[in-house]
Amino acid sequence: MPILNRAAELQEEVAGWRRHIHQKPELNFDVFETAAFVTEKLKEFGCDEVVTGIGKTGVVGIIRGGKGNGSTVGLRADMDALPITEITGKPYASQTPGKMHACGHDGHTAMLLGAAKYLAETRNFAGSVAVIFQPAEEGGGGGNEMVKDGMMDRFGIAKVFGMHNMPGLPVGQFAIRPGPIMAATAEFTITIKGRGGHAAMPHGTIDPIVIASQLVGALQTIASRNTDPVESVVVSVTKFHAGDAYNVIPETAEIAGTVRSLKKDVARKAEERLRQLCAGIAAAHGTTIEVDYDANYPVTFNHPEETVFSGDIAAEVAGDAQVQRTIQPVMGGEDFSYMLEARPGAFIFIGNGDSAGLHHPAYDFNDEVIPHGVSYWVKLAEKALAA
Ligand SMILES: [Zn+2]
Numbered sequence: 001m002p003i004l005n006r007a008a009e010l011q012e013e014v015a016g017w018r019r020h021i022h023q024k025p026e027l028n029f030d031v032f033e034t035a036a037f038v039t040e041k042l043k044e045f046g047c048d049e050v051v052t053g054i055g056k057t058g059v060v061g062i063i064r065g066g067k068g069n070g071s072t073v074g075l076r077a078d079m080d081a082l083p084i085t086e087i088t089g090k091p092y093a094s095q096t097p098g099k100m101h102a103c104g105h106d107g108h109t110a111m112l113l114g115a116a117k118y119l120a121e122t123r124n125f126a127g128s129v130a131v132i133f134q135p136a137e138e139g140g141g142g143g144n145e146m147v148k149d150g151m152m153d154r155f156g157i158a159k160v161f162g163m164h165n166m167p168g169l170p171v172g173q174f175a176i177r178p179g180p181i182m183a184a185t186a187e188f189t190i191t192i193k194g195r196g197g198h199a200a201m202p203h204g205t206i207d208p209i210v211i212a213s214q215l216v217g218a219l220q221t222i223a224s225r226n227t228d229p230v231e232s233v234v235v236s237v238t239k240f241h242a243g244d245a246y247n248v249i250p251e252t253a254e255i256a257g258t259v260r261s262l263k264k265d266v267a268r269k270a271e272e273r274l275r276q277l278c279a280g281i282a283a284a285h286g287t288t289i290e291v292d293y294d295a296n297y298p299v300t301f302n303h304p305e306e307t308v309f310s311g312d313i314a315a316e317v318a319g320d321a322q323v324q325r326t327i328q329p330v331m332g333g334e335d336f337s338y339m340l341e342a343r344p345g346a347f348i349f350i351g352n353g354d355s356a357g358l359h360h361p362a363y364d365f366n367d368e369v370i371p372h373g374v375s376y377w378v379k380l381a382e383k384a385l386a387a
Pocket residue numbers: 102103138358359
């Protein structure tokens with residue numbers, strides 16, 4: 001069973017919504033206009049309930065099926081953009097310099113609206129569909145805020161499903177895996193407190209640049225020496241700031257970066273080793289090193305049964321050969337992880353074709369993806385809630 005005819009019919013209208021959202025990118029929780037647009041559409045479609053202000057600016061629409069009582073399935077999209085200046089030159093490009101939809105959340109929102117329109121028209125299922133539109137996926141944890149606001153209990157959501165576009169994966173293809181599909185993320189800032197002085201008299205100083213350099217090398221051993229080689233961890237130092245002059249040893253140095261992993265115990269061990277290395281190197285140099293460590297999004301963990309189910313739905317839409325069911329995990333983070341910690345479900349990738357990469361200023365969501373994504377959502381809802 002390929003793309004639904006009605007989903008194909010909806011493509012132009014959904015692409016129009018997508019381009020409208022694309023022109024007006026909003027960041028983090030400040031997705032006021034986008035949430036208002038989503039709310040207006042959901043009401044226009046005749047959703048039975050439209051609730052705003054969940055997780056600050058999140059929106060949930062409830063569509064009750066026409067085949068009697070049943071459980072509730074949550075379908076989730078994200079609404080926020082990124083602090084990037086767009087260079088696509090498209091007629092519908094961002095109207096706000098410094099902000100753009102470079103992760104395709106405009107497409108995710110529009111496709112879920114398309115599915116909501118279809119499901120509200122046809123209601124060919126038992127129970128209810130909750131269409132979930134969250135703010136602040138790109139840092140801020142909007143998904144977590146919606147869960148903390150009691151969304152799952154309030155609407156009786158039994159299972160949740162998420163979808164993200166993937167550049168490089170051909171249009172019409174899907175990719176998924178059971179277990180960890182995206183990484184847990186953490187950010188660290190390390191401040192080395194040295195003792196500054198004349199560069200020609202280093203023996204009277206504690207040089208924070210030398211100490212920080214040792215630390216950058218030492219941090220590599222978390223992945224290479226402390227982690228089981230068949231497990232995955234990334235420790236990347238992405239900032240290194242110290243000094244202002246040729247002849248001055250500075251007082252302090254600061255390094256910062258990110259840690260990514262696919263398992264809780266690996267994440268815990270990485271943090272523990274990072275702190276131990278800082279303490280040890282500080283002691284070796286007779287100084288202090290401060291560590292600020294923030295664990296962010298947890299691992300996005302696909303539940304096995306729902307992963308098989310999602311893969312089967314994707315195969316119905318795209319054909320079995322177009323669905324990869326055991327892709328490698330992606331070491332990026334994703335805050336749908338919080339919803340998957342609260343309820344069983346699965347997160348799937350949908351091909352965006354040969355586009356620029358996510359978070360690139362030349363990226364654009366591919367409107368050809370729309371009928372595939374809308375069909376996936378509709379079929380998933382109808383099958384999960386079959387009478
Ligand atoms: Zn992103």
